[in-house]
Amino acid sequence: MSDNRAKKSKAPLKTLGRTLGFVIKNYPVHCVVVLICIIVSAMVTARGTMFTKELINDYIQPMLDGDLSSDVGFRELGHRILLIALMYAAGVFATFLLNRLMVYVTQGTLKIIRDTLFEHMEKLPISYFDRNERGDIMSIYTNDTDTLRQLISQSVPNMISNISTVITVLTSMIILSPLLTLTALVVVAVATAITRMLAGKSAKYFRKRQKNIGEVNAFIEETVEGQRVVKVFTHEDKIMEAFDEKNERLYDSTRLANGLANVVMPIMGNLGYLNYVVVAIVGGYLAVAGVGGFSIASLVPFLQFTRQFNMPISQFSQQLNSIIMALAGAERIFALLDAPIEEDEGYVTLVNARESEDGTLTECEERTGVWAWKHPHSADGTVTYTRLRGDIVFEHVDFGYVPEKTVLHDISLYARPGEKIAFVGATGAGKTTITNLINRFYDIQNGKIRYDGINIQKIRKSDLRRSLGVVLQDTHLFTGTVADNIRYGKLDATDEEVHAAAKLAGADYFISHLPNGYDTEITGDGANLSQGQRQLIAIARAAVADPPVLILDEATSSIDTRTEAIVQRGMDSLMEGRTVFVIAHRLSTVKNSSVIMVLSDGRIIERGSHDSLLEDRGVYYTLYTGNKK
Ligand SMILES: Nc1ncnc2c1ncn2[C@@H]1O[C@H](COP(=O)(O)OP(=O)(O)O)[C@@H](O)[C@H]1O
Ligand SMILES: [Mg+2]
Structure with missing residues (x-):
């Protein structure tokens, strides 16, 4: 996970509202039932505790005083206990129902979110993927949806449950004795202040420890990854020293943090009893003195409430923290969902x-x-x-990926059907960029690109791209068979068409020697094939689509020269009657092009046929004679 992934949410309330809104919109009835369940179980607990007062007041005290015959007393008491038991049973059922519903709602919401995310991601422009790292996008689907799961299934319901417990308990306490409630609140306030102070001190050391752990881990990871480099340069001793230093720091901060924690934790853990003790003393005095009709019968449930009250309060800040952390994840999910989709104003x-x-x-x-x-x-x-013929014209095109930096300057070119246009030039000269403009991964800032005389801005993107065949240097194969991967170019292609395309690309020979021929499964982006073989499959994939315009961006760069000679024949027949844009490092590949454009820093500096360019003795001449070994 990279550093730019902020841990805390920037607009927690807004994000929380949006997250809950999303859940409520999809599961309105479930949410209402969940809320009812939470409130019911909080009220049941409070009512059950209150019962001890009635028990003492209505039955035990009168029986002790002889005001109530024990026969009648026990019978009525039995009824009341049965009633309370039923109520508790309802509480248990509410909790059970709550848990079942939460699983259903949470998993359902996550499924909807994953679907929505994926659907939206498929509509995003290529530039989104330039700006966002693959790992970060992946982690939205994994880490961030997981924090969202915790948020929906635990943090928020627990928070609501705690709040309703605090409200019911506090109300019950006030009913029992406002004065004693005030006492309890004062003690809670004091205890919280002490806890905060102590926790703040140890948190400082824990933060330091956390940082040191991160440093040690990062160092180990880096060393493991760079093991070869370390060994080649024999840096083992130096690296050991550096590790020792970091390890020492971790030892120090951990010792301090844990030492302090050993003192602080028990104090914090027992602060809750302070409240209990103070309430017992003050309450006992009030009961004995009979102030405001307060009696022992009220003190018993009151003490129980005091304990019920402590727990949600001490959990509160921790829960709030986890909600805010989870909201940061939710924020990243929404950021992806809010990313503007690729506009398509095309109508041709x-x-x-x-x-x-x-x-x-x-x-x-x-x-x-x-x-x-x-x-x-x-x-x-x-x-x-x-x-549709495949006639492509650039008129004075300027372009930059970002407004500040123009990458292509005043590019003009004409490509007639059947012509082969080659781009040569150093890495970063802008060759790939030109092809990115033809399929409209990006839009140009100035000038015009025409396709069969039509401004490509007017052509619907999916139709434009359907008419183009693209083979890239870094071919991407999907999980499936070899045949499936070739068929990716034209989903309804017959087996014969697939085989013919493979023959055309010169891929037929090696495919028929694979263990299962065309039915060989490709695993892990084609890890079981060589780079060259993957390129051949990619070429076959473009061939099966039979597009009028073909873009080959370093498509044969990973194929050895001998295989290339074979592929070249296939490629030549593949190129026949099409407009082809070729980018190649090996100038032998582009020799027979109709026109060769030499690019430098985003400008076409030379253009012409191979022979005429050689005659000119310019940059191409230097490249060609220098490259030819
Ligand atoms: N997605 C991108 N975002 C920003 N700049 C880019 C992007 N792709 C390429 N560039 C820049 O555009 C210039 C031309 O790149 P490119 O067309 O890929 O060169 P070539 O294919 O000739 O090696 C380079 O300076 C490169 O840094
Ligand atoms: Mg390139």
């Missing part, structure tokens, strides 16, 4: 079409292999159809 869509003799296009339902852009014009209500 991609449809299946049929072309008549005279070249006019008509839209149709079935797959014809001919695609057309359907372009409605709001001005006159007409619809025009443009054949």
Whole structure:
């Protein structure tokens, strides 16, 4: 977990309201029943305790005084006890129901939250994932939902239960004796003040200990990870010394913290009895003196209330703390849910079409292999159809991932169907960025990008991306078979289509030598395949989709030169009749391109065919002759 994950919530009340609002919205009836259960069980306890007063006043005292015959007394007493027993049974049932409901409501809410989170995450723009680390996003699903579980299932119900206990107990105490209640409250206030003071002192040492534990752990983790480096540079002794120093500090702070805790804890634990003792003495005096009709019969339940009162009070600050911590988790969940989704104002869509003799296009339902852009014009209500060809034009495009830093400057280029456009240049020159703009992972600041003559801002993103095939350097494979992974490019592809695509990509040979051929399971992002084999599968995946425009970003960089020669043939047939953007380190791969663009610091500094660029003896010439070994 990184440091920027704040431990405390910034707007606790707002977040709490939102969290509870979420729960109540989904489970309104359950929440009402839960609240009733909590109140019932608090009232049952108070009523049960009150019963001792009636017991003494109505039966025991009269029987002792001889005012009540023991026959009648015991019978009535029996009835009352039965009634109280029933009431306690209701209390037990309320607690049972409460626990069952809480499990149901909590787990249900978590499921809804996970679903909502995932659904929302899928709609977020790529830039969200630039700004947020993978680990942080993961931890929203794991750690933060878990703290939310504790919040919903424990912290909040316990808090409500404690508050209702305090209210019922305090009311009962006031009914029994306002004067004695005041005494008890004063003692509680004094005890709380003492506790705070002592706890503050030891908390200081505990915080220091916590910090030292963190340092020792971090040091161990770093050393374990860097074991190879440590050994290679023979730093074992130095590292041992550094560890010793940190370990010593941990020892010191722990000793102090625990030493103080050994003194403080028992005092704090027994402060509750102070209240009990003071109330017993003062209450005993009041009863004997008969002040305000206070009697021993009232003192017995009052003492019990005093004890019931202590517990929620001492737990209060701890519970409040855990609620505030949990709310920080809830806040991160809401932050993801509030992240603005990827806007799509596009209205030009991609449809299946049929072309008549005279070249006019008509839209149709079935797959014809001919695609057309359907372009409605709001001005006159007409619809025009443009054949999907894969003609891409950049006109004076400027772009930066962040407003402060322009990454691409004045990029203009024309890519006609069937042409192969290559980008070469140093790492960070902006090659990948250009391709990110074609599929509209990001929007440009200046200029225009046209696709078959249509401004790509007008094209619906999903349709735009459907028309593009992208193979990246870091291929991502999903859990499933090899065939499933190729089919990812076109979900309804037949086995024949999958095999043909693999052949085209040059992946067929190695796949047929896998233990189960196309049915071989891919595990852990393709850990059982080599990097090159994964790229071949990714190329086959793009091939099966049969897109008019293909983007290959260092797609063959992990394939050895010999395999590349084989793949190259497949790639050449794959590229035929398509617009292809190729980015490659190995200049041999791009030699046969229609046009090669040399990028430097986000500018196209040279452009032309391989031969003409060599003739110019510019940057490309240096790159080519320098690279060629
Ligand atoms: N997601 C991003 N957010 C911010 N800056 C980025 C991002 N991706 C790339 N850049 C920056 O844009 C520039 C061009 O990067 P890129 O197009 O990936 O280079 P290339 O593919 O030519 O190696 C670099 O300076 C890089 O730091
Ligand atoms: Mg790149």
